[in-house]
Amino acid sequence: MSKTKQQSKTKTTALKMPHRTAPLPDTLTPVPGYPTKLCIYKLAASSYWWVRYYDGKIYRRSTKTEDKNKAYAFAKKFYDEIQLKRAQGLAVTSKTRFEACAAAMLKTMEAKVARKELTQDTYDIAKLRLNKTVLPFFAGMDVVDVHYEKLEAFLLMLSHKGGAKGFGKENEQLSSSTVNSYLKLVRAVLNQAFKSRFIPAVPTFPTVNVADNARGYFGTREYSDLWRRALKLNGKQFDVRKIPDKNGEEGKGQFVETVKGNNKGRLVRRVRITHDLHELVLFMVNSFMRPTDLKNLQHKHVQKVERHGCKFLVLNLPPSKKHDKPIATMELAVKVYDRLTRKHKAAGLGVGVNDYVFMPQYSNRDYAYKEMARQFDVLLWSTGLGKCVFHGT
Incomplete structure (x- = not known):
């Protein structure tokens, strides 16, 4: 016999041989008095009897015995266990x-x-x-x-x-x-x-009608009101106080300008407006940035560019919500960035490549973001342009 024919015969023989964990056909035996889908069998990899039951998917387990009668008893208990868990709505296997x-x-x-x-x-x-x-x-x-x-x-x-x-x-x-x-x-x-092939298909889901609620926005006049008011509020301090009503119950926190001797209500926190707020409003509008990206903006992410007589910034921000493309700003953003950097340097704050552009004095950037949000809350309250949420109260 040629070598090629011998290899072909070996492959054919191997294909006909069952896997060591597959049931031996001659041993498949239904359990008397139970559904035919419940049966015991043997396999080449073990000397024990095994039990198998099909109920939309195959469940199998070793009976841990070579005695056929004991294997029948084990199979019956196995079947009852499956039915009990099914009735209780529990998983059959972990x-x-x-x-x-x-x-x-x-x-x-x-x-x-x-x-x-x-x-x-x-x-x-x-x-x-x-x-x-x-x-x-x-x-x-x-x-x-x-x-x-x-x-x-x-x-x-x-x-x-x-x-x-x-x-x-x-x-x-x-x-x-x-x-x-x-x-x-x-x-x-x-x-x-x-x-993982545990279910044949994902079931149909009930539908929920989600209203398309567009986010609010500020018009040109409102934007002007915001940055002008932020400039006027610079250096001022405000209290968030919870003032009891006529029944003595505390209501929601409300802003009042900090005044010496004003002990009305319970003081929750104090918010001092810094020059960062004014620059923040201008920079966000002229850089198209998301508010949450401001806290992570470092000087190393900022590149000054001058092209055809136009100056602008290129911001290479850390990836956020799958946004990882550079941002080209408007020209005013350059002036804001330079002004902010000069003020921080004069105040002795870091302006190195790894320092933050906004509120570099806070190493905890989540806290820095809360400070920005609190100052903006005061600005919204002062202009009457939004509903304050009193961040951190």
Whole structure:
């Protein structure tokens, strides 16, 4: 026999041989008195009998015995265990539990954060919502049993006041966009289960009509009012005080200009307006930056450019919400940047490449951002152009 024919015969023989973990056909035996989908069998990799049951997916387990009668008894208990967990709405195996798939989904998100495809904040919010609201509702469930009716019940829970525990105020009605974000999180878990071949398909989800609420904006006159008022407020100090009503109950915090001897109500905090506020308003409008990017803006991210007689800045900001392209500013942003840098240098603050452009005195940039927000709150209150949220109170 030629070498080629011998190799072909060897391959054919190998293909006909069952895998060591596959059931030996001659040993497949249905359990008497039970559905034919419940059977015991042997395999080449073990001397024990094994039990197998098919119920939309295959469940198998070793009986840990070579005695056929004991294997029958084990198979019956195995079947009863599956039926009991099914009746209770629990997962038959731990790896197909909803929480196990949620943990796998979070691992996938962690990898995306490491690759800078997701922000850390996005991951933290997803983890918080899972632990506080989603997992308590779906705990112990098999992903196979998460159907439309269960998703509809979850939506009903979210739609009632206080339904989403641990996120926002306990008795606050969730907005439709927030409810929709919870459903997207559940869908992400079931997508993970589908990719792991635990479910044949992702179930149909109930729909939530999300209103298209465009963000507010300032017109030309309002913008002018803001930067002019910010200039006038520079150096002034304001109190946030909670003043009791006629029943002695504290209301929401309100701004009052700091005056010596004014002890009315409880002092929550004091806010001093700095020159940064005026420059911040001008710089944001002329640089097209998002407010949250201001806290991370360092001098090394700023490049001065002069082209065809026009001066502007090129900002190479750290990636944020998938935005990683340079920003070309308007010409006024150059003047603001130079003015701000001179003032900081005169005040003895750092203006090196690794120093921050806005409020460089604060190494904690989250705190710096809160300071910016508090000063802007005062500005909105003073101009009557917005609803104050009193950051940090």
